[in-house]
Amino acid sequence: MGHKFSATPFPDFPVTAEQCAAAVAAAKRSAEDAELTLQLVLAQAVRRCTLSGLSQRQTADVLDLSKSEVNRIARFVAAPQAGAALRNGGFSDDVNRAVERAWASPPVDGERPDAD
Numbered sequence: 001m002g003h004k005f006s007a008t009p010f011p012d013f014p015v016t017a018e019q020c021a022a023a024v025a026a027a028k029r030s031a032e033d034a035e036l037t038l039q040l041v042l043a044q045a046v047r048r049c050t051l052s053g054l055s056q057r058q059t060a061d062v063l064d065l066s067k068s069e070v071n072r073i074a075r076f077v078a079a080p081q082a083g084a085a086l087r088n089g090g091f092s093d094d095v096n097r098a099v100e101r102a103w104a105s106p107p108v109d110g111e112r113p114d115a116d
Contacts, residue, residue, distance in 0.1 A: 033092065033094050033095050033098065034098070036091065036095050037095050037098040037099055037102065040086070040091070040095070040099050041099055041102045041103070042063070042065075042073055043073055043076065043077050043082070043086060044086065044099075044103075045063055046059055046063065046070055046073040046074055046077060047074075047077045047086075049062060049063065050074060056070045056071055056074060059074075
């Protein structure tokens with residue numbers, strides 16, 4: 001403990017093993033949040049596409065997923081427990097903000113929804 005070594009190329013200053021462990025733990029948390037964000041946005045997107053009348057095949061094409069992946073997500077979203085979890089959230093603020101940012105992106109065709 002307390003042994004310092006130089007990690008290359010970043011950071012370019014001496015760090016302790018404990019600092020390395022903390023950096024790895026923070027990166028793991030970020031990766032877990034990113035994966036959860038992706039899964040939530042996928043679930044919401046599949047639900048929105050199917051509710052708008054797209055078939056699972058059309059949804060798969062639009063979202064660039066396999067039909068079996070869309071089917072798996074659609075079954076998950078249809079489960080009562082999953083629907084409640086998606087509606088009620090309970091996720092970290094970082095995940096909630098990331099999901100909001102994902103949905104705040106402008107539509108692909110460049111049109112913005114009318115602001116009332």
